[in-house]
Amino acid sequence: MTDTVLQTHELSKRFGGLAAVSNVSLELNVGRIHAVIGPNGAGKSTLINMLSGDLSPTSGRIVYRGGEITGFSADRISRLGIGRSYQKTNIFLGFTAYENCRLAAQSRLPSSMRFFRRATTYHRVRDAAEKALAQAGLENRAGTLASALSHGEQRQLEIAMCLATSPKLLLLDEPLAGMGAEESARMVELLKSLAAGHAMLLVEHDMDAVFTLAEVLTVMVNGCVLESGTPEQIRASPAVREAYLGTEDLAHG
Numbered sequence: 001m002t003d004t005v006l007q008t009h010e011l012s013k014r015f016g017g018l019a020a021v022s023n024v025s026l027e028l029n030v031g032r033i034h035a036v037i038g039p040n041g042a043g044k045s046t047l048i049n050m051l052s053g054d055l056s057p058t059s060g061r062i063v064y065r066g067g068e069i070t071g072f073s074a075d076r077i078s079r080l081g082i083g084r085s086y087q088k089t090n091i092f093l094g095f096t097a098y099e100n101c102r103l104a105a106q107s108r109l110p111s112s113m114r115f116f117r118r119a120t121t122y123h124r125v126r127d128a129a130e131k132a133l134a135q136a137g138l139e140n141r142a143g144t145l146a147s148a149l150s151h152g153e154q155r156q157l158e159i160a161m162c163l164a165t166s167p168k169l170l171l172l173d174e175p176l177a178g179m180g181a182e183e184s185a186r187m188v189e190l191l192k193s194l195a196a197g198h199a200m201l202l203v204e205h206d207m208d209a210v211f212t213l214a215e216v217l218t219v220m221v222n223g224c225v226l227e228s229g230t231p232e233q234i235r236a237s238p239a240v241r242e243a244y245l246g247t248e249d250l251a252h253g
Contacts, residue, residue: 003031006199008061012057013043013046033202034199034214036220042221042222044220052082064077094147096144098130104162104165105165106125152183219240
């Protein structure tokens with residue numbers, strides 16, 4: 001039985017006269033990767049930005065672990081246990097992989113703003129950083145500057161930084177963007193390994209990866225949910241095929 005972590009109820013976002021997202025309701029559960037797909041301009045990134053607190057909804061509700069978080073700030077949402085990656089890698093290039101994860105873990109300490117004690121003395125921070133690097137497959141790159149990592153490793157590091165904050169929910173915005181085949185395969189295996197202990201919302205254009213990873217897919221077009229279902233249901237949907245003008249990506253995954 002899955003553990004429901006987050007629900008949205010009729011969530012909408014308008015920018016003036018433009019409805020970027022309209023009445024989106026979904027449910028995210030531990031152990032289940034939920035992918036949101038759709039053409040450019042469908043509202044996918046706007047949706048994930050509302051869930052992470054980067055944007056405030058115009059209407060609707062967001063409920064996280066039984067409590068309403070609609071309109072909460074991004075830092076408050078992060079501290080509740082929601083981790084977020086971005087389309088553009090968001091890491092500290094001048095720090096090592098370990099230092100990046102240590103900073104992320106340190107942000108969760110109640111005393112994170114007390115500067116007169118060495119951060120390295122916090123065993124909990126060190127352990128969280130090392131565990132996150134291992135989970136992301138970067139334990140052998142801990143001492144490497146982030147700027148010297150490959151593009152795929154930098155994306156892994158961003159996820160490791162999320163993991164260092166002990167999230168219950170991961171919001172991943174195009175984690176495979178710009179990767180070659182080998183790096184993409186490594187990221188797919190990483191996301192599979194994380195699914196058991198987390199709820200996960202995945203926004204991704206790589207349809208092969210989406211149909212490999214997701215148990216539930218939500219298709220958005222023009223800010224609205226066109227259809228939600230299993231990969232098999234989405235592949236077979238005439239409405240989805242029509243919206244994508246019959247592209248083979250969805251028909252064959």
